Structures are given as C-alpha cells and as structure tokens.
Amino acid sequence: MDWYALLIALVAVERLAELVVARRNAAWSLARGGSEFGRGHYPPMVLLHTALLAGCLLEPALADRPFLPLLGWPMLLLAVAAQALRWWCITTLGRRWNTRVIVVPGLPLVASGPYRLLAHPNYVAVVVEGFALPLVHTAWVTAGCFTVLNAWLLAVRVRCEERALLVCRAAA
Template sequence: MVTDVWYTVLIGLVALERLAELVVAKRNLAWSLARGGRETGFGHYPFMVVLHTGLLAGCLLEVWLADRPFTAALGWPMLALVVAAQALRWWCIRALGPRWNTRIVVVPGLPLVTGGPYRLVPHPNYVAVVVEGFALPLVHGAWLTAAMFTVVNAGLLTVRIRAENDALRSVHA
C-alpha cells in the first residue's frame, strides 16, 4: 500500500535523525570530557539504545506484519506531533549547545542552562521523547508498539531523570 511506503520513509528519516544525534553527541562528549566532564548513569544507556532502536523496528514490523491501516483522522495529527517533538528536541540541542548529549555528562563549573525550553520545563528533551514514543507508531496505527514503548519508556525515564538530577546536583550543590 502507498501509505506503508511513505510510513517506511518516515521511519527511515527518523532513523537518520537519530544517527545525526549520535554524531552531535559524540562531538559533544569529546568537548565535555576535555573540560573535565564526568559521565554518570551509564548503566542504563545500552538499554536506552535498544529501546529506541526497538521503537523504530516495532513501528515498521507492526505496520507490515499486522497490516495496520493508515487512518487519516489519527495519522495526520500524530504526524504533526512527531514533527513538533523533533522541533522541541532540536531546540533542546541548540539551547544546551556542546553540553547536549545522549549520555549523562556534566561539566563542573558550568551553570545550569535556563534558557530556551529549559525556562519552561526541567527536562524538555524527555517531553519530546514521550510525545514521539506514542505519536510515531500511531501515525500508521501501530498501537501495540505505542503502548509497549510508552510503558517501558516510563520506567526508563524514571531511572534516567533520577540519574540526571543526581549528576546535576553533584556539581551544583
């Protein structure tokens, strides 16, 4: 079906965006480490990578194998949310500059970032992750992937946000 092809292209574009994030994160990790940055919370990182890779794979597999239909009344609003989540994510990356990372790395001596989306919400990047996690699968009716990712991601974010807050407190106490 034509919508299946376009959905596959969308997932491919999101995967390319993820690769771009990893390039930025690697560059920023080097910047942070050169300034005395310390990584914490690395125990959950491999699980996070698997979960986010699983989201993309689950989106495709559920649509292809379960023959999920594209329903315009759900698909178009969900696509708008996916685009909004990407915009929010890149706003976060821009606001944090070289301090943004997919890992938890804190450089001692640098003030907390309170501009951009961080003036509105403490962890705006995770808002983007949550929105994208349910919206991307629902663009093409992959409700099972949306539900599973949302539940598992809630547990992961509980661990991740706690680790990030602890790391920030350790250098801003």
C-alpha cells in the first residue's frame, strides 16, 4: 500500500502543477480579451477530482482491499498512459490549455496533436484515469462513483465548451 500512496501523492503533485500552468494560462488568456464560461461547474469539478484522490487512498485502507496484480498492473499502465495523453494535450494547446473554460476571441481551433484525432482528448485522459487509478489497488467503489459523477460533469463541461466556442465565433 505504501507504493500506492506514493503513486497517489505523485498524481496530487501533478495536479498542483496543472493548477500552476492553468493559472498562468488563464492570466495570459484574460489579458488577450478571453472570456470565461461555466464558472458554476468548476467547484464541483475540483471537489470530484479531489475526492477521487482521497477515495484512492481511503477505500483500499478502510475496506482492506488487496493489490491484485492481474488487475493492478494493467490499470497502472492505463493510468500512466492517461497522464501521457493529458500532458500531450497540455503541450499541444500551450498557453490556451486551462482547467477553466476560457476562450480568446480570434484564435483558431487547435487541430494538431491529439486534437487532430479527437475533439476532447483531455477528457479521454480524465475518463481513463478516473477508473484506472482507483483500480490499481482495487478501489471499486471509488472507480464506479467517480465514473458516474464524472460522466454527468463531462456532459455539462462539453456543452459549456461548445456553447463558449459558438458565442465567440458569433462575436467574431
């Protein structure tokens, strides 16, 4: 369990790094006339992602969940792949990447990197990580609860992003 706690701590540090990047990018976007959309769903998103990490630690400890190598190792590979995809998205979007929905008028849509393959590749990373990370140490309840709540939240988020892009295109 100690190595799993270290894994979750490393993911938490990665999340903090994302927030640093997001704050810097938000300032850049807003300084260029960017508009933020969907502020209301942001706090629940932060809470859900924080709860994911807490559940990853608490469920295996409190429910005495074992590490099952046939499940754990493939899930670890998926969780690492999700991180790689997430950072490919962050790198591809550069200053335009954010944890918030901020659209800068006049900037074209990004159609390179993973965005040439998928409309929302970062959300693929979130979905994969959301079930894989808990299942590394058989946190079934955490994986299931996060997946269900995240599906609802992503539906809200994608609608918000699509609406934000439409508003910005209409204003251009």
